[in-house]
Amino acid sequence: MTQKDALLEAPPVDAATPGRAGILAAVCGGGGAGKPGGRCSKARLLPLFGLLLFVGCFLTLRAMQSYAGACRPAAATAAAGGAATLGSIDEMRERIRFRGTNRRLPSCIIIGVRKCGTRALLEFMNMHPKVQAAHGEVHFFDSERYAYGLEWYRKRMPYSFPGQVTVEKSPAYFITDGVPERVRAMNNATRLIVVVRDPVDRAVSDYAQIHANRLAKGKPHATFEAYAVNDYGEVNTSYKAIRIGVYHRHLQRWLDVFPRTQMHVVDGDRLVVDPASELTRIEAFLGLEPLIHADNFYFNATKGFFCLRHDATERCLTDTKGRKHPAINPRVLQKLEDYYRPFNLKFYEQVGRDFNWR
Numbered sequence: 001m002t003q004k005d006a007l008l009e010a011p012p013v014d015a016a017t018p019g020r021a022g023i024l025a026a027v028c029g030g031g032g033a034g035k036p037g038g039r040c041s042k043a044r045l046l047p048l049f050g051l052l053l054f055v056g057c058f059l060t061l062r063a064m065q066s067y068a069g070a071c072r073p074a075a076a077t078a079a080a081g082g083a084a085t086l087g088s089i090d091e092m093r094e095r096i097r098f099r100g101t102n103r104r105l106p107s108c109i110i111i112g113v114r115k116c117g118t119r120a121l122l123e124f125m126n127m128h129p130k131v132q133a134a135h136g137e138v139h140f141f142d143s144e145r146y147a148y149g150l151e152w153y154r155k156r157m158p159y160s161f162p163g164q165v166t167v168e169k170s171p172a173y174f175i176t177d178g179v180p181e182r183v184r185a186m187n188n189a190t191r192l193i194v195v196v197r198d199p200v201d202r203a204v205s206d207y208a209q210i211h212a213n214r215l216a217k218g219k220p221h222a223t224f225e226a227y228a229v230n231d232y233g234e235v236n237t238s239y240k241a242i243r244i245g246v247y248h249r250h251l252q253r254w255l256d257v258f259p260r261t262q263m264h265v266v267d268g269d270r271l272v273v274d275p276a277s278e279l280t281r282i283e284a285f286l287g288l289e290p291l292i293h294a295d296n297f298y299f300n301a302t303k304g305f306f307c308l309r310h311d312a313t314e315r316c317l318t319d320t321k322g323r324k325h326p327a328i329n330p331r332v333l334q335k336l337e338d339y340y341r342p343f344n345l346k347f348y349e350q351v352g353r354d355f356n357w358r
């Protein structure tokens with residue numbers, strides 16, 4: 001007997017399995033609705049149909065919810081400035097895993113400096129086909145996350161092909177004690193990138209960011225001058241926004257652990273006006289083919305900065321990058337310039353490059 005014959009000879013579903021008739025029999029307590037011996041009244045069937053209706057509605061609602069959830073990120077990005085296409089490409093890139101890829105520990109880290117263009121640099125580098133950048137700031141080496149171990153860190157990295165450079169950026173690494181030693185313990189060949197800008201502008205930018213965040217939360221915040229200068233009219237050297245700008249001090253801790261040749265310093269002011277040239281230097285530092293050119297950038301007059309042109313899409317950094325700075329009392333600015341001058345000279349000497357800051 002063939003399988004098909006056996007199927008034809010099999011007893012009908014009603015008789016052999018608890019199908020529709022079986023269920024009805026269970027509910028009706030007998031031969032089923034409309035069958036001889038059945039004791040099924042409308043009143044007995046009503047709860048069953050009610051239950052089926054409830055389950056049906058529940059499943060439909062769940063399906064609608066998950067569909068809305070899937071649409072939300074793209075819709076939100078579109079509302080925030082029309083970069084929906086790139087937003088969803090980035091999200092897809094995070095989810096899709098191509099054959100032959102793996103998550104790898106970074107071989108290059110942008111260690112700082114906060115408010116000097118670290119985000120712009122990471123996004124620009126990520127245009128290179130041989131670079132895979134981690135999305136957020138992982139803050140592994142400068143926080144309690146270090147206790148989670150390198151495997152935890154590796155899993156925060158994007159998927160990459162063998163030969164691609166995985167890059168992470170967490171600007172707090174630059175100023176946190178113990179981080180250079182931890183990075184060396186992971187891999188003493190890690191390549192380090194530091195982007196710097198005039199420390200006076202950096203301090204104002206730092207203040208502007210914190211000010212905007214506090215205002216958004218309805219919290220009070222004094223003027224930059226009130227933080228930057230103490231009651232005696234001296235520079236307030238304990239103000240964090242000012243301490244970060246003493247670059248040579250922070251850099252020395254890194255140079256005590258890593259050779260200068262393993263570190264590349266980016267001019268953040270040039271990154272703003274001529275991003276392509278700074279990217280060419282980075283490609284050389286990382287031993288990558290020079291593939292990022294001037295036509296990968298276009299100047300957006302509304303934003304006042306260069307934006308990215310890549311993979312047939314164009315986009316700018318978010319509004320949190322390139323904020324308007326408050327006007328600062330010129331005498332306070334002068335005090336800060338005088339304060340930083342000797343430190344800047346030490347920094348130029350350390351890195352072998354004169355940045356000509358005020």
Ligand code: A3P
Binds near residue numbers: 317
């Ligand atoms: P401002 O907001 O003070 O202008 P970070 O990413 O490290 O927080 O640095 C933010 C700074 O990146 C911005 O500081 C801005 O000057 C600088 N930047 C450099 N290139 C930029 C770009 N193409 N778009 C926006 N900001 C850019």
